[in-house]
Amino acid sequence: MxxxxxxxxxxxxxxxxxxxxxxxxxxxxxxKPPKDHYHKGCGIWPRMRCPGADLRGLDLSTRNLAGADLRGADLRGADLSLANLAGANLDGADLSGANLSKVNAPATSFKGARFVGANLEHARLMRSDFRDADFTRANMEVARGMYAWFVGAKFIETNLQEAKFNSANFAKATMRDTVLRFTIFPGAFFEGCTGCPEGW
Incomplete structure (x- = not known):
């Protein structure tokens, strides 16, 4: 042949x-990137630029979204477990009911974000900015928020059991009916905080 x-x-x-x-x-x-790297025209990758995007209920678990611009995004019910949000901007985002367990979010901006009923168990939140964020009924058990800013944040019926907040700033924050079993606040700042623990 x-x-x-x-x-x-x-x-x-x-x-x-x-x-x-x-x-x-x-x-x-x-x-071309796989189809699951896009959602409603929004690219799902590091440094993505999708302010105001509708990402409700989306599975973003384990995704690398470092440096992403998600200001004002609707992430209600989304799965961000084990995702990397390092250095991202989620100012004003709605993460109500979202799963952020074991999320990696150091030096991330969450100013005015909503975490109502969200799961942040074992979340890594060091040096992040949560000014005026709402953590009502959120689960933050064993979360690490060292050097984070929680100025004006609301912790209503929030589970903070075993969380670590070394040198965190809780100025003008509100804590009510919050679970603080084995929670530590060494060096934390509480000026003007309502209901914050004393003796640290």
Whole structure:
């Protein structure tokens, strides 16, 4: 058999197996991100720019969203467990009912964000800005918020059991009916805070 019939036979076999013959032999093809990297025209990747995006209920678990611009985004009920939000901007975002367990969010901005009923268990929130954020009925058990800013934040019926807030700023914050079992606040700042623990 000559070379040309052998080549044609190989192409026929590849096609029969359901493969793209041109791709199989190394032809140039356009590479696009998988479809699940987009949601309503919003690219889901580091430094994404989607302020005000509707991402309700979206599975973003384990995604790398470092440096993302999600200001004012609707993330109600979204799954951000184990996601990387380091250095991202979520000012004014609504994360009510969202799952942020084990999220990595150091040096992240959450000014005015809503975490009503959200799960932040084991979240890493060091040096992040939560000014005027609402943590009503949120679960922050074993969260780490060292050096974070919670100025004016609301902790109503919030579970802070075993959380660590070394040198955090709670000025003008509000705590009411909050679970503080084994929670630590060494070096924390409480001036003007309503209901904050004393003796730290």
């Amino acid at each position: 000559t070379a040309l019939p052998k080549f044609a036979a190989a192409l026929a076999l590849i096609s029969a197996l359901g493969a793209d013959p041109l791709h199989a032999i190394g032809a140039e093809t356009e590479v």
